[in-house]
Amino acid sequence: MAEEVKKPEEVKKPRKPLDPNSAKYKLGKIASDAFATAIEAKKQGRPVAWVSSNFPVEIPETLGLATAYPENQAAGIAARGAGERMCEVAEAEGYSNDICAYARISLAYAKLKECPEQDVAMPDVLLCCNNICNCMIKWYENLSQELGIPMIMLDIPFNPDYEVSDAEVAYVSGQFWDAVHQLEDLFGLKWDDDKFEQVTGFSCRASRAWLEATAQAKYTPSPFNGFDLLNHMAVMVTARGKEEAGEAMETLLKEYKENHEKGESTFRVEEKHRIMFEGIACWPYLRATSRGLKDRGINMVTTIYADAFGFDYNSFDEMIRAYCSVPNAINLEKSRDKRIKLCKDNNVEGLLVHTNRSCKLWSGFMAEMSRQIGKECNIPVTSFDGDQADPRNFSEAQYDTRVQGLCEIMEANKEAKEA
Amino acid sequence: MIQDTIRKFHEAAASPRAQMEKYMAEGKKIVLTAPVYTPEEIIHSMGFVPMGAWGADMELNRAKEYFPAFLCSIVQSILELGIRDAYKGASAIVIPSLCDTLKTLGENWKYAVDDIKFIPMTYPQNRKPDYGIAFTKAGYERVIRDLEELGGKFDPEALKESNKVYNAHNAVMRRVDEALAAHPEITAAERSDIFKSAYFMTKEEHTALCEEFLAELGEAGAEDKLAIVVSGILTDAPQLNGIFDDMGMHIVADDVAAQSRQYRTDVPEMDDPLQALAVKFANMDNCSVLYNVKKPRVQWIVDTAKERNAKGVVVVMTKFCDPEEFDYVMIKRACEAADLPLALVEVDRQMVHFEQVRTNLETFRDMLTM
Incomplete structure (x- = not known):
């Protein structure tokens, strides 16, 4: 029998407490408060809504309805390693493992009503908007059946045209007021126009700061590590209609500007290459996917998320048009042009595409679109297979090989340029 | 002779290209209609021949340049056929955005198949309120504009007539469905041909052939078969229907998107035929791609199975069809609660070996006959 070797106890360096005035602290607090506030509201007997990520937050915020975001919860559960366990609970109920993993996790939570990796308040109503996918409709229909609670459906159809039509604005506006009523x-809630105006102000303020902060990647080197955006995005999903979100995003913008002035960055190694990352993060493998880039000096300087939650508008109609123009609701040409702009504005040298098993809509025309982006921006494109929350659909070896290939092409391109 | 009529259904169902060429030789223009619902009445009224494009059982090759493997093979095979020129000569394809995969089909089509125009049809999910009906109508107007670019002419009076033609076809298909419930001697394969051929014939011709068939059907058959209800998106695979027949199963009703779901709702009589067509869509229900939080489809399956004295329900799941996969859990529970046996079989347009389906259905048959 081999002699048991006692490993010396690992001594972890105590983490420096975060400065409460830093953007990271403020954003982290808003994100964690989002769950705690709804749990507290529930305890006090106030109604809680489960809300899809691109539902107009202006409605629950104005009405003072406590909210929780199942997509955000599922991402948290997956990032903390419980994605597979929760997916299996849903699969045991008969849900196919082909169904979006966020939906499976959420439906599992509806059954179990607890998950230590990320608990949320149980809902009294479901607010569904399908501007990100129609899968959302089916997921929320089933939640409504499972939980026996009402569902309010705000339908924002996929727009096959480049511009939002007046007919679509009229249709969505009609639904907006129906949802309010x-x-x-x-x-027994009451709509208040003054409050609505205040909320839209907060939402636009947060959006403007977010868009400007993410645009700081225009500098080389970028003043931030693009993986930061994946974390900060949670605030834009859950709290963009709150005053503190605008303030925290402005702090983030200030820090990024200061980083640039001081020649600093949250990307803590030499920035050799700059890429755009396409698709939702592989939450179960966030560290592996981040390290695979960082170890090669590749900074993911931009993602469509920089655009996705930027809801800046000047009128009610413009607000409706903004919700009709979120990434998964727009046609290939508009989706492509937004990405080309991000690539060009941020001096992107390569495109890394996450072919996300959970998201049929996102992945369904990605091959053609990324070919067009690669051609227009003259950059290499590579993809890897993964999943936003089900760890069974990702291979670290494949990811590493694909990133290595991308890196080699970017290096060769750089050398050719320098020569 | 009924066998001649059945053979005509089979020939049309098995040879869409020949049908297409026949119409084109008559100088008619073809407009393809993708799953699940399209305003065929408008296409018909503007002088085109609408032909269903639900893909084909085949190996996917070129479609893989556009789609990842985990997307529904019906949709993938539509694109594959488009790239391979199987639809050559068609003027346009109307693709609704009723599911996420269909949304991506239209976007890919624009670049993969450049000689057949993509016409999107955007339906609302909140289709019943006035604003939903207005949005459906706006979607129809967009289709009309696109068809006008192809030389079609819109005339409300012609649409009124087309609405009648389609209502008459709906009615005959409902009668066929009801009649077949009492005729176990008509095989599952023959039943499939009757429904499938409707996509490749003008509605006038198909209605006439169905009338002929009903007249020839005669007295209810005496064969002792196992009555089942089939649910799913598409059940036209010859191997699948062959297995139903081998197992002695008699489809007494279907909840299949490519079959009876098409014919449940008529266009109401109204002064404005386009408004009437939008109201028809508002009235449609009991389908996985039409939002209804109460999911009445689930109870519809149970009630229909009871009404038609079915011994069980077979859910034919098209792999990667998430609208159906979500509904399946509720269907399973409702059937369990109603003490109605249920089997789930998974199919795919690329499937060559159906042995797993056979084993499942054999076990199901044994269970039902024990």
Whole structure:
């Protein structure tokens, strides 16, 4: 029998407490408060809504309805390693493992009503908007059945045209007010125009700061590590209609500007290459996917998320048009042009595409679109297979090989340019 | 002779290209209609021949340049056929955005198949309120504009007539479905041909052939078969229907998107035929791609199975079809609660070996006959 070797106890360096005035602290607090506030509201007997990520937050915020975001919860659960366990609970109920892993995790939570990796308040109503996918409709229909609670559906169809039509604005506006009236009737809430104006102000303020902060990647080197955006994005999903979100995003912008002035960055190694990352993060493998880039000096300087949650508008109609123009609701040409702009504005040298098994819509025309982006920007494109929350659909070896290949092409391109 | 009529259904169902060429030789223009619902009445009224494009059982090759493997093979095979010129000569394809995969089909089509125009049809999910009906109508107007660019002419009076033609076809298909419930001697393969051929014939011709068939059908058959209800998106694979027949199963009703779901709702009589067509869509229901939080489809399956004295329900799941995969859990529970046996079989347009389906259905048959 081999002699047992006692490993010396690992001594972890105590983490320096975060400066409460830093963007990281403020954003982290807003993100964690989002869950805690809804849990507290529930305890006090106030109604809680589960809300899809691109539902107009202006509605629950104005009405003072406590909210929780199942997509955000599922991402948290997956990042903390419980994605597979929760998916299996849903699969045991009969849900196919082909279904979006966020939906499977959420439906598992609806059954178990607890998950230590990320608990949320149980809902009294479901606010669904399908501007990111129609899968959302089916997921929320089933939640409504499983939990026996009402669902309010705000349908924003996929727009096959480049511009949002007046007919679509009229259709979505009609639904917007119907949703408001349904919530008023359900919970005895009252719509207040002044509050609405205040909320839209907060939402636009947060959006403007977010868009400007993410645009700081225009500098070389970038003043931030693009993986930061994946974390900060949670605030844009859950709290963009709150005053503190705008303030925290402005702090983030200030820090990025200061980083640039001082020649600093949250990307803590030499920035050899700059890429755009396409698709939702592989939450179960966030570290592996981040390290695979960082070890090669590749900074993911931009992603469509920089655009996805930037809801800046000057009127009610413009607000509706903004919700009709989120990334998964727009046609290939508009999706492509937004990405080309991001690539060009941020001096991107390569495109890394996450072919996300959970997201049929995102992945369904990605091959053609990324070919067009690669051609227009004259950059190499590579893809890897993964999943936003189900760890069974990702191979670290494949990821590493693909990133290595991308890196080699970018190096060769650089050498050719210098020569 | 009924066998002649059945053979005509089979020939049309098995030879869409020949049908297409026949119409083109008559000087008619073809407009393809993708799953699940399209405003065929408009296409018909503007002088085109609408032909269903639900893909084919085949190996996917070129479509892989556009789609990842985990997308529905019906949709992938539509693109594959488009790239391979199987639809050559068609003027346009109307693709609705009723599921996520269909949304991506249209976007890919624009670059993969450049000689057949993509016409999007954007339906609302909140289709019943006035604003939903108005949005459906706006979607139809967009289709009309695109068809006008192809030389079609819109005339409300012609649409009124086309609405009648389609209502008459709906009615005959409902009668066929009801009649077949009492005729176990008509095989699953023959039943499939009757429904499938409707996509490749003008509605006038198909209605006439169905009338002929009903007239020839005669007295209810006496064969003792196992009555089942089939649910799913598409059940036209010859191997699948062959297995139903080998197992002595008699489809007494279907909840299949490519079959009876098409014919449940008529265009109401109204002064404005386009408004009437939008109201028809508002009235449609009981389908996985039409939002309804109460999911009445689930109870519809149970009730229909009871009404038609079915012994069980077979859910034919098209792999990667998430609208159906979500509904399946509710269907399973409702059937369990109603003490109605249920089997799930998974199919795919690329499937060559159906042995797993056979084993599943054999076990199901044994269970039902025990």
